[in-house]
Amino acid sequence: MSMLATSISAPGPRAGRSLLPLVALGVLAAAICVLRYAIDRAPGGSVTLAWPETEWAVFRRTSIFAGVIVGGGLGLAGALMQSLLRNPLASPYLLGVSSGAGLGVMAAMAIAASAGMVSAATVDWSIPAMLGAIGALVVVLALGRRNGWPDPVTVLLAGVVVATICAGGMMLLQHLVPMDVRGRFLTWMMGTLPEIASTPQLILAGVVVLAGILAAMFMSAWLDASLLGDDEARTLGVPIGPLRLSLLAVAGMVTAVTVAMAGPIGFVGLIAPHVARRTVGHTHLVLLPATVLVGIVIVVGADAARQAIDLGSGRLPIGVLTILAGGPVFLWLLRREVRHLEA
Amino acid sequence: MKLDHVSVNLGGCPVLHDITVTAQAGCVTGILGPNAAGKTTLLRTIAGLIRPASGTVRFDQDNITSMRASQRAALIGFVPQRFRGEVPFTVRQIVAMGARQRGAVESRSAVTAAMEACDITALAGRPFTQLSVGQQQRAVIARALAQVRSPGVLLLDEPLAALDLRYASTILEIIRQRAERGDTVIVSLHDLGVASATCDETWLLSEGHVEAAGPPQEVLAEDRLESVYGARFERLRRQDGRDWIIPATA
Numbered sequence: 001m002s003m004l005a006t007s008i009s010a011p012g013p014r015a016g017r018s019l020l021p022l023v024a025l026g027v028l029a030a031a032i033c034v035l036r037y038a039i040d041r042a043p044g045g046s047v048t049l050a051w052p053e054t055e056w057a058v059f060r061r062t063s064i065f066a067g068v069i070v071g072g073g074l075g076l077a078g079a080l081m082q083s084l085l086r087n088p089l090a091s092p093y094l095l096g097v098s099s100g101a102g103l104g105v106m107a108a109m110a111i112a113a114s115a116g117m118v119s120a121a122t123v124d125w126s127i128p129a130m131l132g133a134i135g136a137l138v139v140v141l142a143l144g145r146r147n148g149w150p151d152p153v154t155v156l157l158a159g160v161v162v163a164t165i166c167a168g169g170m171m172l173l174q175h176l177v178p179m180d181v182r183g184r185f186l187t188w189m190m191g192t193l194p195e196i197a198s199t200p201q202l203i204l205a206g207v208v209v210l211a212g213i214l215a216a217m218f219m220s221a222w223l224d225a226s227l228l229g230d231d232e233a234r235t236l237g238v239p240i241g242p243l244r245l246s247l248l249a250v251a252g253m254v255t256a257v258t259v260a261m262a263g264p265i266g267f268v269g270l271i272a273p274h275v276a277r278r279t280v281g282h283t284h285l286v287l288l289p290a291t292v293l294v295g296i297v298i299v300v301g302a303d304a305a306r307q308a309i310d311l312g313s314g315r316l317p318i319g320v321l322t323i324l325a326g327g328p329v330f331l332w333l334l335r336r337e338v339r340h341l342e343a
Numbered sequence: 344m345k346l347d348h349v350s351v352n353l354g355g356c357p358v359l360h361d362i363t364v365t366a367q368a369g370c371v372t373g374i375l376g377p378n379a380a381g382k383t384t385l386l387r388t389i390a391g392l393i394r395p396a397s398g399t400v401r402f403d404q405d406n407i408t409s410m411r412a413s414q415r416a417a418l419i420g421f422v423p424q425r426f427r428g429e430v431p432f433t434v435r436q437i438v439a440m441g442a443r444q445r446g447a448v449e450s451r452s453a454v455t456a457a458m459e460a461c462d463i464t465a466l467a468g469r470p471f472t473q474l475s476v477g478q479q480q481r482a483v484i485a486r487a488l489a490q491v492r493s494p495g496v497l498l499l500d501e502p503l504a505a506l507d508l509r510y511a512s513t514i515l516e517i518i519r520q521r522a523e524r525g526d527t528v529i530v531s532l533h534d535l536g537v538a539s540a541t542c543d544e545t546w547l548l549s550e551g552h553v554e555a556a557g558p559p560q561e562v563l564a565e566d567r568l569e570s571v572y573g574a575r576f577e578r579l580r581r582q583d584g585r586d587w588i589i590p591a592t593a
Contacts, residue, residue: 225440229427231392236440236490237416282431 018280018290024278024292026128032297032298033064047308056070059195065202066193066261067300069143071268073258074208075295077251078269079276079288082243084251085152085222089172091270092255094159095248096136098264099166104132105174106185111182125188126201126260133256137188138212141248149241150248191265191319193303205257212254213292220284223247227282265319274333298322344389344496344527351381351388358384359551362398366529368494368546371522373538373559374531376548377572382531383424383547386500389529390421402496402527412495417495419443420487424500424531426479427473432459433469434482441490450489457489460517462510476505484514492526501531515541535588539563539582547571563588 037060041047052060077092085094093099108128140162144155174182216223222243225233233240255269276290302321309316344366351359359381370494374382387393389400391407400407402418410418420441422457430437438458442450457466461481471479484502491497499518499537503511509574520540522528532538538545539559546555549571555562575591 101532221440221443224432224436225443227432228425228430230425230427230439231387232421234392234412235390235416235419235421235423237413237444239412273416283436 018286021279022073022286022290022293025276025290025297029293029296029300031131032301032304033068036060036064036067036300036307037039039304039307041211041307041310044310052107062068062197062202062329063132063193063195063303064300065206066197067303068296069205069209069260070265071272071297071299072260072292073205073212073254073295074265074299075272075291076209076213076216076288077255077258077291078253078271078295079273079284079291080223080251082267082273083284083341085156086227086269087152087156088274089270090156091267093163093250093264093266093269094156095255096140096159096162096166097133097252097255099163099258100136101129101133101137101187101259102264103166103169103173103187104128104130104135105188106130106177108180109185110173110177113177124128129260130256132166134253136166137249137252137256141245147241150244152244155248162257169171181251182326183233186210186318188263189319190317191263192319192323193262193299201261208257209254212250214287215250216288217285219243219247220288221287223284224282265299266323267330268295271326271330271333272298273329280335298326311320345401346389347399347401349388349395349400351384351393352396353384353393357396357551360386362553364546364553364556366527368383368527369522369525370543371518371528371530371541373542373545374548375530375533375535375538375545375563376554379550380548380571381551382552383418383500383520385546386421386498386529386531386560389496390419390498391415391511392421396453404408413444415489418491419496419498420491422484422499422502424486424504426483428506429474429477430471432471433467434463434469434471434474434478437471437482438463438485438489441486441488445489445492453492454485457485460487460488460513462513476593477507477510481514484517488517488521491526495523496525496527497529499528499530501533503532503534503537535563535568535576537585539588540583560586 038051039047040050040052068163072090077305081090081092081094082088085240105125105128106126140155140158141150144150144158222238225238226240226243230240236279252262272294273291275285276294280286280290299318299322302318302325306316306318346364348360349359349362350357358392362385365453374385376382384393385524388395391408391410397477420515435454435458438454439450442453445453458467461484462477463485466474466478471482474482480502483545502514506514516529518528541557544557545562546556547567554571555567565576565578576588577579577591579587580590581587
């Protein structure tokens with residue numbers, strides 16, 4: 001923990017020197033999106049790179065848009081959580097949002113199963129996921145207060161406990177539903193970028209994430225000062241309580257949108273801010289867009305990679321890839337930081 | 344800056360009791376007292392960080408407690424006794440955070456002037472984490488100097504604690520200059536000799552009460568100090584006529 005704490009506080013490039021890496025990240029994110037659009041592998045065949053035919057193009061575009069929204073949103077939410085809670089291990093899911101969404105989906109599946117509807121392939125789980133996520137967020141923000149405003153440690157503890165309670169609820173419901181429903185739920189939990197989504201759904205999610213990015217960037221100078229500690233931030237004119245409440249709500253809503261769209265995709269919100277800090281430094285005006293771009297690179301990149309990987313059991317769920325790849329990358333960053341300190 | 348019957352509770356315990364004092368603009372006011380007398384709590388209350396259980400803190404006619412955070416920040420610069428050392432910014436970025444609300448041009452010159460005054464210009468590009476505690480202390484003082492346009496209010500909680508003699512002298516000089524420019528300067532100190540030599544007014548605290556307030560030569564009487572600190576002191580006369588107070592040797 002102390003090593004990670006130093007990794008978050010290690011200096012990065014100055015704001016003026018961060019523009020070039022930011023542009024480079026933008027180009028990389030665009031290139032990854034193009035790669036995802038072109039990459040394909042027929043079942044049992046080899047990987048090909050070609051512009052898709054018209055009937056497939058719409059699925060790829062939907063998947064890319066969803067990846068951009070989910071990756072960007074998780075990156076933003078992760079950066080906000082780590083800064084607002086001053087904890088380099090904070091991730092968007094610490095607010096209990098993904099567990100709340102999971103409980104919402106599981107409850108909806110249980111109700112649908114009892115009504116004989118669960119086998120319908122067209123059932124959209126995003127609404128119960130959204131309701132569950134927002135419900136958990138409201139409870140965590142309500143319980144995580146001290147002197148009327150969210151307190152970093154209390155929010156963290158409330159988030160962990162609410163997530164655990166939601167996990168208990170999910171296990172109870174899984175015990176009660178038929179086996180095939182459990183299978184569907186486990187698939188949802190592994191995360192999948194949708195290839196079919198209505199345009200209003202994509203636009204709505206995109207607007208929520210974009211509004212979150214703009215709101216956070218508008219308050220970026222306050223976020224910088226908040227890293228000094230609550231008292232010092234307040235003496236510099238930062239309304240720390242309202243800032244923390246509003247941006248935790250932004251992080252929670254953005255996470256809720258991404259979980260409703262693609263299920264819980266692990267590690268993106270944790271690792272994207274660390275990679276972005278190493279690239280552009282800590283000034284939030286640059287860090288926030290950089291984190292969004294890194295999140296896009298990770299999610300859309302993982303979605304492209306899963307097209308190429310064939311383990312004989314169909315395409316890997318994206319959440320499995322992000323965790324299996326993200327974990328080692330995080331450990332590598334940690335070791336690099338430790339070596340830097342030792343030197 | 345006028346405190347009128349201010350009482351403060353922390354965690355349900357009374358810490359300050361019915362404090363009524365006034366700090367004049369253009370003067371350096373020292374807050375003195377033994378450990379746990381309430382010096383830091385009093386400074387934090389004046390800074391608007393703690394809401395009094397009763398009483399008011401006013402600057403001119405404005406109630407500090409009910410001001411917006413940005414209004415308070417434009418008026419009051421605060422140097423805390425303890426600050427986070429693990430902050431991922433350079434010295435210049437730290438100092439510039441104080442001047443952020445002063446507009447681009449004024450902010451740049453305020454940052455440059457404050458860094459020069461505290462002799463940290465050479466450290467401008469260095470990460471805050473790589474500085475000694477004394478250098479960090481000077482950066483935090485520079486931030487407060489850059490923050491407040493004169494005449495404003497400067498609150499400093501043990502600003503000399505981590506400084507060597509050279510920089511303690513530099514900071515005391517800055518404090519005096521800011522007072523001469525019309526600022527209201529309130530500084531908590533442990534060193535009674537420094538307080539006697541630097542402050543125009545002193546508030547002597549004991550167990551959350553103001554034991555005495557006034558010019559140092561009146562407040563820092565040997566019998567009163569002995570009663571408040573439970574120790575004996577000697578008074579030496581300096582060439583400038585001020586007193587120098589040191590613990591009495593056995």
